[in-house]
Amino acid sequence: MGGRSGGSADVRRPPVAPVFWLTFAILAVISFGCGLIGLEQYLSQNPDLGYSDHPLDVLYYALQLFVLGSPPLDAGGPFPPILDFARFAAPTVTAYALIEASRLLFASEIRKLKARTARGHVIVVGDNLVATTLSRRLRQAGHQVIMVPSRATEPARVTGAARDPDILRAASVGRARAVYACTDDSAANTAIALAAARLRRNGTTLAVYAQVADPEVCAALQARLLSAPPRHGTRLDFFNIDDLAARHLVAREPVTVPGARPPTIAILGATAFGRAVLVELARQWRIRDPAAAPLPIEIIDADATAAVNRLxxxxxxxxxxxxxxxxxxxxxRLLASPSDDGPVPDRVFICYDDEQQALKAALTAEQVWPGEPGSVVVRLDRLASLREAFDGGDRVLDELSGTLRLFGVVHAACDPALIGDDLVERLARVIHERYVLDVSGRGGDTPALVPWEDLPDRLRLTNRAQAEDIGRKLRAIGCTLSPRVGPGRAHTLTDDETERLAVMEHERWRRDRAAQGWRYAAERDDEHRLHPAMAAWPALRDEMRNRNLDEIRQLPAILADAGFRIVRLRA
Structure with a gap:
């Protein structure tokens, strides 16, 4: 994929240190050999010096060249040229060895000292593929990164149990700008994130992100976080790799329409990534043309029906x-079916978690080869480097199947900007999408009827502020947010609750506008920041009240689009 999608692993440069070690190792061997030959010539030419020219003695004298103390050289020169080379080259090798040994000896302490004195840095906890990829991306962006391994196995880094507050203090969490908990244990990541948030002491905001492997658990934690009172000094959020990668893939490679009909999509594997791709494709199709025919999607999995029902x-x-x-x-069963059984899809997403299984399906399931370049996307992690064989410069396997494109999920998801899009950001996008659909459905036309990416910053901030206030409103009526996972009944807002939340939303809007210098006037004047809605609720015009009431009535549908529902808390 390379620059087209950014979904594969970076090409790493060869490490510099081994090259130096090899160079000085070769120099040491050459110096020793030259010393042997040179000393033998020197002693044979100067027998009156009284030094033995026995091979074992010459060997001993040659070894002493490396410590600046070979006795035959004390008599002075002239020396044979080969010995002159050896008596300077050998100490050089010794000096390098001493420097390297000192560096290795004190490297751990130096790193600990740097960690304790760091400021404005980023802490990445973990030593798996996600942690190493994210660390590399952060360093490429110019950030100082301190890595804390999952277990105390790497003395070159900050060691200890990552969730131990003392270890986080050793990594200067109090002066850090962000913490990413990326171990293989989601519960440990949550504990690390909470520990980091509790340790925060200075006045700056600490961003803390915890990786959660299960997307439904991740959604539940995000819902609890939004429903809880705000935590000052810390921005806490949870992220799921498959959800982020699916958003990255679909946003950068929109579905094209082959003629007048909707494209047909096939998803192999109802995995977390496959389900996330389906949802993102549906979101994109809805915004593309609200009046378009439904998008045909076939999902192939041993548990496909149950997965679709849950979704x-x-x-x-x-x-x-x-x-x-x-x-x-x-x-x-798919491979055993005839290759001409049914129409060929326009795009295929192979989403198996098992990379070997994904490659097998990509290379052998000719039933789903559309034939268009890059139309078969294969989910991979560690094997994503194989992309060079399919869509690299040489296209070694192009004759086998030019349709394949390998997608590195971890690399695509480990984008700090993408991880930073928390639940508030996603709800703000859904609020904007619902607004676009509502206005378009009524035949309206405003400058705000543009994709989220093209929306002016002022309007984005308005949507974010509205999304961020959802938790406060729900707490005011004794409700909370819950993911739509498993059986459960959403709470239906009563008329009194709807009006109460509409008043809260209007007052929040008034405070935000007043902070920007807006004032009340009977007629709207954007240039002078005058607006008739700056009046208090009792004095508000009926059409403006109804607009606020309609926004609150749409809140359950907005949350449902994001996969959440309102539930009432028990007393």
């Missing part, structure tokens, strides 16, 4: 936007 329960809009056809068939 449509969580995201009800999928049934309106997509025509999802599940096929309860594993890879072996």
């Amino acid at each position: 449509t329960d969580r995201y009800p809009f999928l049934t309106r936007i997509c025509k999802i056809t599940p096929h309860d068939a594993g890879l072996e």
Whole structure:
């Protein structure tokens, strides 16, 4: 993929240190050999010096060249040229060895000292593929990175149990700008994030991100976080690699329309990544043309029907936007079916977690080869470097299948900017999407009817502020946010609750506008920052009240689009 999608691993440069070691090792051997030959010539030419020219003695004298103390040289020269080379080269090798030994001896203490005195740095906890990839991306962006391994096995780094507050203090968490907990244990990551948040002491804001492997658990933690009172001095969030990678993939490679009909999509593997790709495709298709025909998506997995049912329960809009056809068939059954059984899809996403299985499906399942370049996307992690064989400069395997494109999930997801898009940011996008659909459905036309990426910063901030205030409003009526996972009934807002939340939203909007210098006037004047809605709720015009009430009535649908629902807390 390279520059087209950024979904593969970076090409690493060869390490410099081994090259130096090899160079000085060769120099040591050459110096020793030259010393042997040179000393033998020197002693044979100067027998009156009284030094033995026995081979063992010459060997001993040659070894002493490395410590600046070979006795035959005390008599002075002239020396044979080969010996002159050896008596300078050998001490050079010794000096390098001493410097390297000192560096290795004190490297751990130096790193600990740098960690304790660091400021404005980023802490990455973990030693897996996610942690190392994220650290590399952060360093490429110019950040100072301190890595804390999952276990105390690497003395060259800050050692100890990562969730131990003392270890986080040793990494100067109080002066850090961000902490990423990326171990293989989601519970440990959550504990690390909470420990880092508790240790915060200075006045700057610390961003803390914890990786959670299960997307449903991640959504539950995000919901609890949004529903909780704000934590001053810390911005805490949770992220899931598959969700981030799917968002990256679909946003950068939109689905193209082949003629007048919607494109057909096939997803092999109802994995977390496969489900996330389906949801992102549906979001993109809905915004592309609200009046378009449903997007045909076939999902192939041994548990496809159950997975689709769970997915449509969580995201009800999928049934309106997509025509999802599940096929309860594993890879072996797919490969055994005739290659001409049914129409060929326009795009295929192979989303198996097992990389060997994903490659097998990509290379052998000719039933799903559309034939267009890059139309078959294969989910990979550690094997993503194989992309050079498919879409690199030489295209070694192009004759086998030019349709394949390998997508590195970890590299795509380990984008600090993408991880920084927390739940508030995503809810703000959904709020904007619902606004675009609502206004477009009524035939309206405003400058705000543009994709989120093209929306002016002023309007983005307005949507973010509205999304960030959802938790406060729900707490005011004794409710909270919950992911639409498993059976459960969403709370229906009463008329009194709707009006109360509408008043809260209006007052929040007034405070934000007043802070920007807006004032009340009977007629709107953007140039002079005058607006009739700056009046208090009792004095507000009916159409403006109804606009606030309508926004609150749409809140359950907005949250449902994001995979959440409102639930009432028990007393």
